[in-house]
Amino acid sequence: MFHALVLFSVWHLIGVFGAETNEVQSVSVTEGNSFTLHNDVTEIHENDDLLWHFGAEQYIIAQINREVGIFNTYNGPDGRFRDRLKLNDKTGSLTITNITTEHAGLYELDISGLTLKSKTFNVSVYARLPVPVISSNSSQCSSSSSSSSYCSLLCSVVNVSHVTLSWYKGNSLLSSISVSDLSISLSLPLEVEYQDKNTYSCVLNNPIRNQTRHLDISQLCHTCAVHIYCCGFAEAVIRLAVSALVGVAIVAVLVYDIRSTRGGDKKQISYILS
Known part of the structure; x- marks a missing residue:
């Protein structure tokens, strides 16, 4: 009996310290897309019990136990995972389809049996971006x-x-x-x-x-x-008005000069005839 307890204790310690260290992997996803949380193992052993948990409450959303014939996905207590989960029956990887912001959070994978593994994913979901x-x-x-x-x-x-x-x-x-x-x-x-x-x-x-x-x-x-066009038009009008005034002044001077010249000529002819 004593030897059996010792062997059990040794096996338990080997199992605990032989388990893979839990690692947190950050995942960013755009709303409406699908993504897969990978188990990173090629195949689940016959005696392995695999559980996927979600959120701080650790709700079970997927489970595989081949020994007792369990291969299930669950909707969650509020139904947010309904028709969204796909479980790989060989590797235990979990795919979430048509993801929304309510699916953001912590996902934890626990495998016990011949394989001892724990892995955590921190999933961030971002809404689709509009064009500015x-x-x-x-x-x-x-x-x-x-x-x-x-x-x-x-x-x-x-x-x-x-x-x-x-x-x-x-x-x-x-x-x-x-x-x-x-x-x-x-x-x-x-x-x-x-x-x-x-x-x-x-x-x-x-x-x-x-x-x-x-x-x-x-x-x-x-x-x-428009502002530049308006300013240029106004300046053109002013220049045109000034040019017109100058033209009128020149014409007036020419008319005056012509009349003055004709008046002088008439006086000279009158003087000669007299």
Whole structure:
């Protein structure tokens, strides 16, 4: 009896210390996609008991035990995993389809039997990113001390969380703003010269992807073009009016000179005849 207890204790210690160390693997997924939590073993042994847990409450969402014929997935207490789980019967890897933000959290795999293993996945689910919208602000065009025209722009997105919105000039970051919680509206201003030939872009990104909107200055800053056109037209009108006045003055002088010349000629003829 004593020898049996010793052997059992030795086997138990070997099993405990022979188990793989629990590791936490971070996984980032876009909402609506599918992903697989890999077991990293080629095949489950006949006597292995495999359990997948979810959340802090450690709800069982999948189980394999070939010895007693168990191969099941579960919906969870609130049904959030209904028709979303696929269990690999050979490796025990778990696939979650059409994932949403409510499926984010901790997933833990425990295998006991001939294989002793524990592995934890920290899954983050990010909503799909919209493409930023660039718009011109009201009263866009203003004159600086150097008389250069400027255009004020605004890049914005709505209903986003855990994102960063940034303005780039070429590959250089000009400005950025971040939000963690859900934001109804997120916007970032930019002022550029109307004649600026540089490449600008507004980028919305989260840890796994980004969306970019490139700036077309000539299309959005048309108010500056109107402003320049108006100023040029006014100046042309003024110049035309001045030219007309000068022309009238010249004509008047010529008429006066002609009349004066004719008057002198008449006096000279009268003098000769007399």
